[in-house]
Amino acid sequence: MSIQQPAVNRGIVKQVLSGDAVVIRGQPKGGPPPERTVCFSNIQAPKVARRANPNVEGSAETRDEPFAWEARELLRKKLIGREVVFTVEYKAPGTGREYGCVYLGKDMSGENMTEMMINTGLVEVRRGGLKTDDPGQQKLVQLEEAAKTAGKGKWASDVNVNDHIRDNKWTLENPRNFVDSHHNKPLNAVIEHVRDGCTVRAFILPSFHYVTVMISGIKCPMFKQDDEGKQVAEPFAEEAKFFTESRLLQRDVKIILEGVSNQNLLGTVIHPNGNIGELLLKEGFARCVDWSMGVVSQGPEKLRAAEKMAKEKKLRIWKDYKPSASTIDHKDKNYSGKVIEVVNGDALVVRLGENSFKKIFLASIRPPRISQESGDSAPTRDANKRIRPLYDIPYMYEAREFLRKKLIGKKVTVEVDYVQPPNQGFPEKTCCTVTIGGINVAEALVSKGLASFHLCKVLCVVYSGIECPRASRPGPGGTTIPAEPYGEEAHLLTKELCLQREVAVEVEAIDKGGNFIGWLFVDNTNLSHSLVEAGLAKVHFTAERSSHYKTLLAAQEKAKEQKLQIWSTYVEPKPVEIVEEPMERKVNHRSVIVTEVVSDDLKFYVQFVENGPQLDQLMEQLHKEMECNPPLPGAYTPTKGELCAARFSQDKQWYRGKIEKIEGSKVTVMFIDYGNKETMTSKDLAALPLCFRSLAPQATPYTLACILLPNDEDARQDALEALYNDILNKQLLLNVEYKGSPDHVTLADPDSKDDVGQALTAEGLVLVEQRKEKRLAKLVSDYSKAQDKAKSERRNIWCYGDFTEDDAKEFGYQR
Structure with missing residues (x-):
């Protein structure tokens, strides 16, 4: 009878989870490439640190075990992005994790990764399940003994384990200061996670700051939640994420930090093969965004050129792209030509070549016109006579004559500023800056009083450092959104201080709408300070990083004391009394009868005997x-x-x-x-x-404390059936251990005082939740001892050994 050999699988290593586990990406078959988590058989690597999950109650941060990072890094540098083959010896029930052997290369003649890791002295051999008659497994023992004898890795005699544990900084207390301290300096980093095409999480080296970085100047298609809470990918979101992930995940990169958006950092990520933002744009996986383009330090023009290239090729998100009719289609935006006609006070005809002519308009000025606001009308002798603008509009003729005498037949330099699209029956207009002999023609016209300056786009400034109530404003469908309290007063003061005044603007950043964020000064007076001082604005936390913070706080305190405007009803908050967590567990048993056990979790309903x-x-x-x-x-x-x-x-x-x-x-x-x-x-x-x-209502819901159901569906049903048989319609003693929805309790037999949760744990039917409250330490310890006994006796869910030994969450196991 022949022994069946394990199947040989091939793939590319996508991610290294620890010194004994990798994620391998297979060949795509008409969709996203399949991924498999493979753990190395018969060895155990030190566990890598894990950050607390803020969305999971009771989740706690863990630290590296000694040499965990070295083991992971050795394997990462060896395998990431490399082709491997692997065999699977067995699959752990309930977890989906596969255990086997990984070989570097195209076949099993390549380097054996299990043996390589043992030889470095960074992992241990699990000797409990080794077969004495298996030469391959016994070789692992020999390699470990050789590593111990040579004092390699963790087996070194003079090793200080504290030198081999990272000091991870999972959160940034002050992201702005962190960016400022490293501004425009390339930092070494390892990408740990790719959230979407333009957002990554990384460890900054060697400080081990864990940061979320949004790539400056671009935006990729995103993943959003629908009304039912399901994640929905925008078109090309999956492809963009795969593009970034396949190039950056767990790669050594350089990150240039350039700005802050909420708690996320803005920056440029540079792979040895180039700027990932530029590559995403070039392949049509991203578009340029103005709100973060202003912080790009590596040349915004490169990003815009890459986007233009993708548009021209109609790649991915640009597959339906149609150039706007107003897009400037000149080969060059700067050119020279001879003025052959002055049409009126702001329009010229320029000859560019032998038979090439172009009509252009002077940018940012307005020629003489009839004032509709003052009720002026064109002077006419006859109501039926057609108006001739050149002669009937005051100063229009003089403006044209000024330009004719200065420009006709002369060579001028033209710089195209913008193209004004067709509007209200008027054709498209190419608006330019025209100079002759270094003199700006439009400025000269304005200086003679023959034209007025006109902004085609109004500069919008959002005041830094303050939070101000809003005035009434137009709403949808012709409605009016009412003003917030004191919003009209704040609007009136701002209007009084700065409307039609000359001001100075100190720009700090640009928001997502393209508005400038900064400080506005009128006659050297800070407008933010004036609003705060008048009690019409509050100091915002973003002011902390500015030099104006102290004066703004002082102005706010003064307004509070005088109870001005928004502070008129302000009452100083009373100090919050901090209630310390009790050190001792409180036991206050109440007799209950369990009337119902919910079929899909550990929830049950009780009636209190005293109310019977x-x-x-x-x-x-x-x-x-x-x-x-x-x-x-x-x-x-x-x-x-x-x-x-x-x-x-x-x-x-x-x-x-x-x-x-x-x-x-x-x-x-x-x-x-x-x-x-x-x-x-x-x-x-x-x-x-x-x-x-x-x-x-006499039925009160509760759930068992410090207990978790296993993931495997059959194992869950076994646990719930046991709970059902143990407690339904029985009188028990109940003690509330900690609050929740519903509250978490322990149940005990009134005669023997045996704990129901501990009994389920001892039978190997449930798992222990490692609560961190000090008052629960004794209870969790008792449950853990019961769980350890169930493991050693291989009861129920532990029949195949300890499936939680490795870094559980990284392997897809969720408690």
């Missing part, structure tokens, strides 16, 4: 009431959330219920005194008389 007589009396009265005055079938119309009387299908008796869901003729009701649910029709429902509503 009162509930019995109520039920007896309700049964008599419904028997003496039976409801008319179909007369009751159910409403979601309403209390009602509901007839239980098994004993045909009436109980108090609450309507939870209505689907057509089917109504789901929860029996509020017992916790069970049933779906019925309206003929089994009736209005609940008022006299039966005063008693609070």
Whole structure:
């Protein structure tokens, strides 16, 4: 009988999780390439540090075990992006993790990664499951003994383990200061995670600051949540993420920090093969965005050129791109030509070549025109006579004559500023700066009083360092959004101080809407300070990094003391009393009867024994009431959330219920005194008389403390069935351990005092949740001892050994 050899698989190493586990990406087959997590058989590497997950209650930060980072880094530098083959010896039930052997190269003649890691002295051999008659497994023991003898890695005799544990900084206390301290300096980094095409998380080396970096100047298609909370990818979002991930994930890169957006950092990520932002744009996976383009230190023109290239080729997100009619299509934006005609006060015709002519307009000025606001009208002798603008509009002729005498037949330099699209029947206009002999023609025209300066785009400034109430403003559909309290007063003061005044603007940044963020000064007076001083604005936390922060705070304190405007009703907050966590666990047992166990989690409902007589009396009265005055079938119309009387299908008796869901003729009701649910029709429902509503619902939900269900579906069902048999319809002692939704409790037998959760743990049916509260330390310790015993005896979920030994979350295992 021949022994079946394990199948040989091939792929590219995408990620190294630790010194004994990798993620391998297979060949794509019409979609995203499949990925498999492969753990090295028969060895165990030190566990890598993990940051706390703020979205998971009780999640705690962990530190590296000694040599964990060295082991991971050795494997990362050896394997990332390299082709490997691997065999799978077995798959751990419930976790999906595969255990086997990985070889570097195209076949199994390549370097064995398990043996390589043992030889470096950075991992240990798991000797418990080794076979004495297996030469390959015994070779692992020999390699480990050789590493110990040579004093390699963790086996060195003079090693100080503290020198081999990283000091990770998972959060930045002051992102702005961090960026400023490294501004425009390329920092060494390793990319640890790719969130989307333009957002990565990385370790800055050698400080081990863990940062989230948004790539400056660009934006890729994103992943968004729909109304049901499901993640939906925008077109090309998956492809953009894969493009970045396949090039950057766990690669050594340089990061140039350039700005801050909320708690995220803005920066340029440079791979040895180039700027990833530029590459994303060139391949049509991203577009340029103005709000962060202003901080780009590596040349914004390169990014715009890359985007232009993708547009021209109509790549990916630009597949439906159509150039705007107003796009400047000149070969060069700067050229020279001879003026052959002056059309009017702001228009010229320039000859560019032998038979090439171009009509251009002077940018940013407005020629003489009839003032509609003052009611002026063109002087005419006859109402039927057509107006001749050149002669009938005041100073139009003089403006044209000025340009004619200065420019006609002369060579001028033209710089195209913008193209004004067709509007209200007028054709497209190419607006330019025209100079002759170094003199700006438009400026000369304005200086003679023959034209007025005109801004085609208004400069919008958002004041730094303050938060100001908003005035009334137009809303959608012709409505008006009312002003916030003191918003009109703030608007009036701003208008009074700066409208049509000469001001100085100190720009700090640009927001997502392209507005400048900065400080505005009128006659050397800071407008932000004036608003705060008048009690019409509050100091915003962003002012902390500016030199104006102290004066703004002083102005705010003064306005508070005088109770000006927004501070008129201000009351100093009372100091919050910090209640220290109790050091000792409080035990206050209450006798309960478990009336219902929920089928899909550890939740159950109890009745307190002390309330039993009162509930019995109520039920007896309700049964008599419904028997003496039976409801008319179909007369009751159910409403979601309403209390009602509901007839239980098994004993045909009436109980108090609450309507939870209505689907057509089917109504789901929860029996509020017992916790069970049933779906019925309206003929089994009736209005609940008022006299039966005063008693609070007697079924109270709880869940077991310090206990977690396993992931495997069969194992979960075994645990829930055991819980059901252990507690349903039994009188037990309940103690609330910590708050939650619902509260978490322990249950104990009133006679033997045996703990239900500990018993389930000892049977190997559930896992222990490692709570960090000091008062729970003894309880968690007792549960952990029971769990260790179940592991050693290989009970139930531990029948295949300890499947949580490795870095559980990194391997896809979630508690």
